[in-house]
Amino acid sequence: MKKLTVYTAKCSRTMDPGRPEATAIAVAGERIVSVGSLDSMKPWLDRFPRDIDDRFANDVLMPGFVDPHMHLRVSGIFMGLNYVGPIPSYGAPGPARPPHAALRWGRAPRESA
16 A cells, blocks of 8 residues: 545544444545544554545535446336337237326337237
Protein backbone atom coordinates (compact mmCIF):
# COMPACT_ATOMS: atom_id res chain seq x y z
CA MET A 1 0.00 0.00 0.00
CA LYS A 2 1.59 3.23 -1.10
CA LYS A 3 -0.67 5.96 0.26
CA LEU A 4 -3.92 6.39 2.16
CA THR A 5 -6.53 9.03 1.59
CA VAL A 6 -8.64 9.63 4.67
CA TYR A 7 -11.97 11.34 4.13
CA THR A 8 -13.38 13.01 7.21
CA ALA A 9 -17.07 13.80 7.53
CA LYS A 10 -19.56 15.11 10.04
CA CYS A 11 -21.02 11.60 10.02
CA SER A 12 -20.71 8.51 7.84
CA ARG A 13 -23.52 5.93 7.86
CA THR A 14 -21.82 2.56 7.62
CA MET A 15 -24.82 0.15 7.44
CA ASP A 16 -22.88 -2.01 9.93
CA PRO A 17 -25.00 -2.66 13.05
CA GLY A 18 -21.84 -3.04 15.13
CA ARG A 19 -20.53 0.36 14.05
CA PRO A 20 -23.42 2.35 12.56
CA GLU A 21 -21.60 5.70 12.36
CA ALA A 22 -18.07 6.90 11.72
CA THR A 23 -16.30 10.21 11.14
CA ALA A 24 -13.44 9.03 8.91
CA ILE A 25 -12.96 6.61 6.02
CA ALA A 26 -9.48 5.53 4.91
CA VAL A 27 -9.08 4.53 1.28
CA ALA A 28 -6.10 2.98 -0.50
CA GLY A 29 -6.53 3.06 -4.26
CA GLU A 30 -10.08 1.81 -4.78
CA ARG A 31 -10.39 -0.08 -1.49
CA ILE A 32 -11.74 1.06 1.84
CA VAL A 33 -9.20 -0.10 4.42
CA SER A 34 -10.61 1.39 7.63
CA VAL A 35 -13.77 3.08 8.88
CA GLY A 36 -14.05 4.81 12.22
CA SER A 37 -12.48 7.95 13.65
CA LEU A 38 -9.05 9.45 13.14
CA ASP A 39 -8.13 8.14 16.60
CA SER A 40 -9.24 4.57 15.78
CA MET A 41 -7.22 4.73 12.54
CA LYS A 42 -4.01 5.71 14.29
CA PRO A 43 -2.29 2.34 13.54
CA TRP A 44 -2.98 2.84 9.82
CA LEU A 45 -2.04 6.51 9.87
CA ASP A 46 1.24 5.85 11.70
CA ARG A 47 2.23 3.07 9.32
CA PHE A 48 1.43 4.56 5.89
CA PRO A 49 1.78 7.97 4.28
CA ARG A 50 -1.59 9.67 4.05
CA ASP A 51 -3.58 12.66 2.94
CA ILE A 52 -6.44 13.91 5.08
CA ASP A 53 -9.22 15.12 2.77
CA ASP A 54 -11.77 17.22 4.64
CA ARG A 55 -13.97 18.23 1.71
CA PHE A 56 -16.87 16.32 3.37
CA ALA A 57 -16.21 17.69 6.87
CA ASN A 58 -19.70 19.23 7.10
CA ASP A 59 -21.52 16.47 5.23
CA VAL A 60 -23.06 13.08 5.93
CA LEU A 61 -21.62 10.23 3.84
CA MET A 62 -23.71 7.19 2.97
CA PRO A 63 -22.83 4.07 1.00
CA GLY A 64 -23.87 3.96 -2.63
CA PHE A 65 -27.00 1.86 -2.93
CA VAL A 66 -26.85 -0.43 -5.94
CA ASP A 67 -30.03 -2.26 -6.90
CA PRO A 68 -29.11 -5.33 -8.94
CA HIS A 69 -32.75 -6.18 -9.57
CA MET A 70 -34.06 -5.15 -12.96
CA HIS A 71 -37.33 -7.08 -12.81
CA LEU A 72 -39.71 -4.16 -13.11
CA ARG A 73 -37.72 -2.36 -15.79
CA VAL A 74 -37.12 -5.53 -17.81
CA SER A 75 -40.79 -6.47 -17.53
CA GLY A 76 -41.70 -3.07 -18.95
CA ILE A 77 -39.33 -3.60 -21.87
CA PHE A 78 -40.77 -7.06 -22.58
CA MET A 79 -44.37 -5.75 -22.54
CA GLY A 80 -44.01 -4.43 -26.08
CA LEU A 81 -42.69 -7.70 -27.54
CA ASN A 82 -44.56 -10.66 -28.95
CA TYR A 83 -44.05 -13.89 -27.05
CA VAL A 84 -42.44 -16.65 -29.16
CA GLY A 85 -41.15 -18.99 -26.42
CA PRO A 86 -41.65 -22.73 -25.96
CA ILE A 87 -44.30 -22.39 -23.22
CA PRO A 88 -47.84 -21.72 -24.50
CA SER A 89 -49.17 -18.23 -23.88
CA TYR A 90 -52.72 -18.17 -22.54
CA GLY A 91 -53.66 -14.66 -23.61
CA ALA A 92 -57.17 -13.95 -24.86
CA PRO A 93 -57.65 -15.08 -28.48
CA GLY A 94 -59.07 -12.75 -31.08
CA PRO A 95 -58.39 -9.13 -31.96
CA ALA A 96 -55.78 -7.10 -30.19
CA ARG A 97 -56.63 -5.82 -26.74
CA PRO A 98 -56.01 -2.19 -25.86
CA PRO A 99 -52.64 -1.55 -24.17
CA HIS A 100 -54.23 -0.86 -20.77
CA ALA A 101 -55.70 -4.39 -20.78
CA ALA A 102 -52.24 -5.82 -21.47
CA LEU A 103 -50.83 -3.91 -18.51
CA ARG A 104 -53.63 -5.12 -16.26
CA TRP A 105 -53.02 -8.78 -17.18
CA GLY A 106 -49.22 -8.52 -17.49
CA ARG A 107 -49.13 -9.71 -21.10
CA ALA A 108 -48.09 -8.01 -24.28
CA PRO A 109 -51.04 -7.02 -26.49
CA ARG A 110 -51.60 -9.32 -29.46
CA GLU A 111 -51.58 -7.92 -32.93
CA SER A 112 -54.71 -8.43 -34.98
CA ALA A 113 -54.41 -10.83 -37.91
